[in-house]
Amino acid sequence: MKYHVAKAMIEDAEARGVLTKDKTIIKTTSCNTGIALAANAAAKGYKLRIHMQDSVTEERTKVVKLNRGCTIFRCSRNGNCL
Numbered sequence: 271m272k273y274h275v276a277k278a279m280i281e282d283a284e285a286r287g288v289l290t291k292d293k294t295i296i297k298t299t300s301c302n303t304g305i306a307l308a309a310n311a312a313a314k315g316y317k318l319r320i321h322m323q324d325s326v327t328e329e330r331t332k333v334v335k336l337n338r339g340c341t342i343f344r345c346s347r348n349g350n351c352l
């Protein structure tokens with residue numbers, strides 16, 4: 271997992287003042303970064319919206335869903351998100 275990368279992304283955005291508690295983090299991911307970002311966002315109390323292709327396994331989707339405040343949009347290859 272990319273836990274430390276996700277943590278650094280959040281901490282950098284906080285330090286620059288572009289991420290505050292009233293904002294939602296949005297990420298398009300195939301899942302490894304998404305899983306790590308979901309864990310970090312939940313630990314810090316941020317809402318997270320993840321867009322992932324519908325080809326991502328259900329197991330990975332379930333791992334992301336374990337984190338509170340996370341919404342997942344499944345997107346087809348043609349760009350339509352559900």
